[in-house]
Amino acid sequence: MEETGLRSAIPMEQLTDSQRKAVFHVDGPLLVLAGPGSGKTRVITTRIAALINSGIRPHNICAITFTNKAAEEMRERVAAFGAAGGVHISTFHSLCVRILRRYADGAGVKPNFSIYDEREQLGCMKEAIKACQIDTTNFAPARMLAGVSSLKNDLETPESVAEYADDYFTKNLARIYASYQKILENNNALDFDDLLVRTAFLLRDRPEIRIELSNRFRYLLVDEYQDTNHAQYQIAKGLALEHGNICATGDPDQSIYGWRGADIGNILAFENDWPNALVVRLQENFRSTPNILELADILISINMKRKQKALIPTRERGADVVIASYSDEKAEAEAIAGQVSRFAEQGGNLNEIAVFYRVNSMSRVIEEAFVQRQIPYQIVRGLEFYSRKEIRDMLGYLKLAVNPADDVAFMRAVNTHPRGIGKTTLDRVGVYASGKGVSLCEAAGQAGGIDSVGKGAQAKLIGFADMIEGFRKDVNGPVAPLMERIFTESGLVAHLESTGEKGDTAIENIGELINAATFYDENAESPSLLDYLQMVSLYSDTDAYDSEAPKVSLMTLHAAKGLEFENVFIVGLEDGLLPHERSRDSEDELEEERRLFFVGITRAKDNLHISYARERIFRGQYLRTVPSEFLYEVGYSPYAAEDDLEDDEFDESFSQVDTESELGGRKFRIGELVGHPKFGIGRVVEFHNMGASSIVVVRFNSGKTKTLMVRYARLSRIGAE
């Protein structure tokens, strides 16, 4: 490393005092509490450069990011300082894969383990529940999977759960958990959570390995610390235990992954964990205009479980935040598309625009409006490419070649296209395999000994097993050529070629996959199919987002974390959507939804446009919506605004929210949503029908419960029946 070059690469004079402190505090624990737009990313990358500058080898530095995309960006920035190679920058999950492969024995895994995605996990879970002879109506696979996941994030094992389980549900969950683990183990597979659990246990149980790792990673940086779960927390702590050189950065106000086991407590406990920690607060905001920050501040201040914290603007005042309502979600999308078009006509770069929404399915209307106006856009979404059938088929062959114990991959591969091996045959192979205690692939190879299977099917099974065996020989070379080979030899191309247009796009997609593999082969240190597969399993389409491309970015509020845009649209500010209805029952979850909105707001640099639709299509039909309570909280009164709709060019037929006169018999049902001019939105808890003096008890979203005289309370009925 050329020291002078590096030194001059750090623009120290541009750093604030707090930033400088965070950058140059080299040894010992450091906590950077960084508000949105405080230049945190820059501080981290500059800090890495400063560490190297002070004589620490890049090889001894490990930075952990929340997403692969963030890792990639950090690599680029560090590379710009001239310190590219050597520094380990990855997510927790990728780091764990590397550790588990390196110390497979100590961790009790085989290095060629498969990593199961959500779909595969679900399949195993269904099997696990069946094996326990438990009815799936009360123990839905998806719910059980979520349950097991949160147990794993808390580092609970099936045994530890069984020990404390004292109710019917938990006891069964423990059994299901055990059975699920057994299935994964038989398949030589780990799920996402296992990667963390195994690593955490490895660090806990094998101090000599832990110390070896501390020598390797002598400086640890963990970004987005507020979103670490217990397992990740233990891993970070374990890695830093020896030397205490841990730098954690984050912002409790931006914690939006509580549902995934993330614990804000981790960041709040940092100072207890590391008593000699230096705490640096970055409160200045260099990103957004005061107009935007004031709104963000009002909103986040409503959260009760929070340390009060300032959001200090540094920029000049700019444009006011716009809060708009539209007649329905199509009008909302068209209005945005219209504004984007005008922006583009005036020569604006579309990569300065983003649209955020709460749930992925909301992207569709926006897309349609953009397509209509021919506006280029990119969707930053979790699933897309790798969930396509043909891609999963190819990956099935590949996974099977690396890990023949993987029965899920076997079933996937064997069923890619008709090859004369049908359901009945596979059932019989399954019986044989479990009887002998071998994998399906192995059983297929021994098909000659399965008497229940006919001669013709036996030959086909053996042929299939031989083919896979042939692929296995090339597992250690580059990936792309093997993919090509599998594609033709498996007969998949021939099959797709014969299926017309659909087959053609499938072939193109696989071509795309092979291209990506070629890129991998050229860039990986030592390419192998195993490494490729384990990386690909952790890669999501979110990571394919291109911030340079002149396209509007569409993404969920969750995906927006860590990004910034000149112009931001946040859509669907409606009750049940943001806050999401599944967050309705707990105050903690409501606060998390509020933080989510806060994250969205603080992504905007110059212009922020927040909107809601008064009607939205849901399950095929239009339903009246209720404006989000968050809008009231930031001082906006939707109903007043809706009275004066002249400015709303997209509104043709707006009708005011149901008024008293429309309430008919003025009877309310328990659970019904009502609006009150002063108390806001609430649900009817009790209704006593006493004619003209009927009484209604309403629990408002503010948490207050009020008993009201129907005659006097100006209650409006909201939402459609």
Next chain:
DNA sequence: GTGAATCATCTTTTT
């Protein structure tokens, strides 16, 4: 053994 047709279920956010 295969493919089409029907029925049922469920619908947050992500590594």
Next chain:
DNA sequence: GATGATTCAC
């Protein structure tokens, strides 16, 4: 309204 599981006809 989309996806998956099951059933039915060939």
